[in-house]
Amino acid sequence: MQALRTWSENLLSPLINPAQFDFWTQQLGSTRAWSRCFARVISVMSESQDTKTLTLKANRNWPEFIAGQHCNITAAIAGRNITRSYSISSDPIDGRRIQITVRRESGGLMSEYLCNDIGVGDRLELSNPFGNMLLPTPMPAHLLLMAAGSGITPMMSQIRTMARKGMPTSVTLLYWEKTHADFNFAQELQLIAQKYQHFTLQMITTRGQSERPLSGRVSHELLSKVANINAVDQVFVCGSSGFVQAASSMCEFRKLPLISEAFTPSQAQVSNTEIAHHDVYLRRSNLHLSLSNQKPLLEQLENAGISVPSGCRQGICNTCTCVRNLGTTTDEFSGGVDNEPSQIIKLCVSRAATNIELDL
Amino acid sequence: MNYSKNRAMSTEELAQFGAELEAIKQEQIADVGEVDARYIHRIVAAVRYTEVIGRGFLFLSFFPPFWLLGVFILALSKILENMELGHNVMHGQYDFMNEPSLKGSTYEWDIAGTSDNWRESHNYKHHTYTNIKGMDDDVGYGMLRLFPEQRWAPMALFQTFYATVLALLFQWGIAIQELQLGKIVKGRKSWAELREELKPVMRKINRQLLKDYVIFPLLAGPMFLSVLAGNFVANILRNLWTFMIIFCGHFTADAEVFNKSVLDDELPGHWYLRQLRGSSNLKGGKLFHILSGNLSHQIEHHLFPTVPARRYATMSVKVQKVCEKFGQNYNNDYLYKQFGQVVWRIIRHSFPSSPKSLGT
Numbered sequence A: 001m002q003a004l005r006t007w008s009e010n011l012l013s014p015l016i017n018p019a020q021f022d023f024w025t026q027q028l029g030s031t032r033a034w035s036r037c038f039a040r041v042i043s044v045m046s047e048s049q050d051t052k053t054l055t056l057k058a059n060r061n062w063p064e065f066i067a068g069q070h071c072n073i074t075a076a077i078a079g080r081n082i083t084r085s086y087s088i089s090s091d092p093i094d095g096r097r098i099q100i101t102v103r104r105e106s107g108g109l110m111s112e113y114l115c116n117d118i119g120v121g122d123r124l125e126l127s128n129p130f131g132n133m134l135l136p137t138p139m140p141a142h143l144l145l146m147a148a149g150s151g152i153t154p155m156m157s158q159i160r161t162m163a164r165k166g167m168p169t170s171v172t173l174l175y176w177e178k179t180h181a182d183f184n185f186a187q188e189l190q191l192i193a194q195k196y197q198h199f200t201l202q203m204i205t206t207r208g209q210s211e212r213p214l215s216g217r218v219s220h221e222l223l224s225k226v227a228n229i230n231a232v233d234q235v236f237v238c239g240s241s242g243f244v245q246a247a248s249s250m251c252e253f254r255k256l257p258l259i260s261e262a263f264t265p266s267q268a269q270v271s272n273t274e275i276a277h278h279d280v281y282l283r284r285s286n287l288h289l290s291l292s293n294q295k296p297l298l299e300q301l302e303n304a305g306i307s308v309p310s311g312c313r314q315g316i317c318n319t320c321t322c323v324r325n326l327g328t329t330t331d332e333f334s335g336g337v338d339n340e341p342s343q344i345i346k347l348c349v350s351r352a353a354t355n356i357e358l359d360l
Numbered sequence B: 001m002n003y004s005k006n007r008a009m010s011t012e013e014l015a016q017f018g019a020e021l022e023a024i025k026q027e028q029i030a031d032v033g034e035v036d037a038r039y040i041h042r043i044v045a046a047v048r049y050t051e052v053i054g055r056g057f058l059f060l061s062f063f064p065p066f067w068l069l070g071v072f073i074l075a076l077s078k079i080l081e082n083m084e085l086g087h088n089v090m091h092g093q094y095d096f097m098n099e100p101s102l103k104g105s106t107y108e109w110d111i112a113g114t115s116d117n118w119r120e121s122h123n124y125k126h127h128t129y130t131n132i133k134g135m136d137d138d139v140g141y142g143m144l145r146l147f148p149e150q151r152w153a154p155m156a157l158f159q160t161f162y163a164t165v166l167a168l169l170f171q172w173g174i175a176i177q178e179l180q181l182g183k184i185v186k187g188r189k190s191w192a193e194l195r196e197e198l199k200p201v202m203r204k205i206n207r208q209l210l211k212d213y214v215i216f217p218l219l220a221g222p223m224f225l226s227v228l229a230g231n232f233v234a235n236i237l238r239n240l241w242t243f244m245i246i247f248c249g250h251f252t253a254d255a256e257v258f259n260k261s262v263l264d265d266e267l268p269g270h271w272y273l274r275q276l277r278g279s280s281n282l283k284g285g286k287l288f289h290i291l292s293g294n295l296s297h298q299i300e301h302h303l304f305p306t307v308p309a310r311r312y313a314t315m316s317v318k319v320q321k322v323c324e325k326f327g328q329n330y331n332n333d334y335l336y337k338q339f340g341q342v343v344w345r346i347i348r349h350s351f352p353s354s355p356k357s358l359g360t
Helices: A002-012 A018-027 A109-117 A149-164 A186-195 A220-226 A241-253 A297-303 B011-029 B034-059 B064-090 B115-128 B154-168 B170-177 B181-185 B191-219 B221-250 B268-278 B286-291 B295-303 B309-325 B335-348
Strands: A037-048 A051-058 A070-077 A080-087 A097-103 A123-126 A142-148 A170-177 A199-205 A234-239 A258-262 A277-282 A287-292 A321-326 A329-331 A343-346 A350-352 A356-358 B281-283 B332-334
Touching: A018 B034, A037 A097, A051 A109, A051 A123, A070 A109, A080 A097, A080 A109, A080 A149, A097 A109, A097 A149, A142 A149, A142 A241, A149 A170, A149 A186, A149 A234, A149 A241, A170 A220, A186 A199, A199 A220, A220 A241, A234 A241, A241 A258, A287 A297, A297 A350, B011 B268, B011 B309, B034 B064, B034 B191, B034 B221, B034 B309, B064 B115, B064 B221, B064 B286, B115 B170, B115 B191, B154 B170, B154 B221, B154 B335, B170 B191, B170 B221, B181 B191, B191 B221, B221 B295, B221 B335, B268 B295, B281 B295, B281 B335, B286 B295, B295 B309, B332 B335
Parallel strands: A142 A170, A142 A234, A170 A199, A234 A258, A277 A356, B281 B332
Antiparallel strands: A037 A051, A037 A123, A051 A097, A070 A080, A070 A123, A277 A287, A321 A343, A321 A356, A329 A350
């Protein structure tokens, strides 16, 4: 099959190039594509007061994913392709039908678009799924899941998968949100908890007085109150970096095996005036460099012995363009600051304003 | 050479001149976004639809007027793809979109030459060292003597003939330009080097030939010869049009050529001034500008190669004001006049000439 596909691709490629193929499928109202993975929004539901669950139907280029993984989602917003990572919250058994749950962050370009503007029938692009927060095989006897806020989304995929299989192991889920109105999947989780004796659900609020017995941030005291901690033989932690740090240190203290994942911390404030060095990570070369914010990146990369194709060195010839995966850079001429992930930049006229990651 | 049309500027004036042009650029760049994205998507659609319609008419060319119509529409499609889409996309004008199919560093256009060679010879050499003799290979394309500053050789006597051949086969001229065959003759490049460089070029050429002269004619069945001939003529029409537009951009009567020495201690203002003096514009309507890839605004394109070309018309009003303020000639006229001057150059400088005898 693969050979046939390769053979037919070779034969067809002079006739039709991938961009042309993708153009015509789009004109015909299909999400099919030569190699890119597009998906159509097939439903938008409110999940809690600030979150929406989008159900997407991906095209045939979507590979299988494993519960707990996430993928990069790209949307064209105001003429620009914007990319963010979202965990997949649905069960992999649904094949090309996948769900993501998005919390609206005020001022968040992508989250506001996905929560307010997107509609059924709109098109998104998906990357291959990735991420290492996967259920171990063989399954541990007692699993402790600790989620805060959107950290619930990858775990929801795992819980749904386990529920489908009849909950093969003991699971305790500790799930933190600010208030009761913020809990996602509340009804579904409660149903699962009713159905399976060995699935223990604890929904904990961090703000305000609640009628429920549990509130407050993660602590040793809370942990010993809610979970049969001595029986636990594997912990998963997912949430903001502050939460993950706190929860991880508690688990480490108790010497519990731990798999954790934190959301990318928000960007540091940019200071143009202070002389500073930032960590520049070259992803493909897997190399860390410490570069100054006072000189363009290209010059410093070359001084560090990294060969980068370049030309005019003044921002006109477009030879040294590269994708800045993460971080903030400033423009040499306009002084403009940009921190859009996966943005194409010109190295010869860009300076690092924070730690950055380049696709080099 | 007619230097008298330009007032000499002091160092301060030159810096101010550059700063004012830079300000025009930054003002536009700050505004780049959704409108530009929508525009280039519309251009892509126009290219795709005209190609299908043009090829469709050629398939139905048993009715002779359809052949003419097919040739005309296919030529239009190729012109639009090469000029307004390919050329401008490869300058990175639409990199802000982060759209893989419109990414400057990877776009491949529908022409015999490879995009990689073009990015080197055009984006880098031609745009950085515009009209500098010995550095910008576009000055006469390594075979024509267009300026009295170029050395005369008896071969030049025949250049009116081979300039015509170049115009008809312009895409092949571009395809082999970067190979710098002249260096082989002069012994500055080995055959082995050439063989290595030829590999990607031959791949691209094969692909182009296969598409226009084998696959599409075969698909047309009994219309094989008619489609083959139609594709051939459409390619020639595209060649003539692009030759005309491109030669009018830098080889009109008032366009200047420079010696390498201009690069000594060149200031940013100097670079802008050299772009202005080495380029010339074409007057015309909106459709004319689009079909020329907005290279009818050659001056603006050279001053601002990374700004989306649809903005050049607006920018030209401001550029003209700056030129007026600093007493610089803004070389702008109708196609027949500008091309007339190009033809005159080709004929005049096929005979010995010297800068002095022509200067004022």
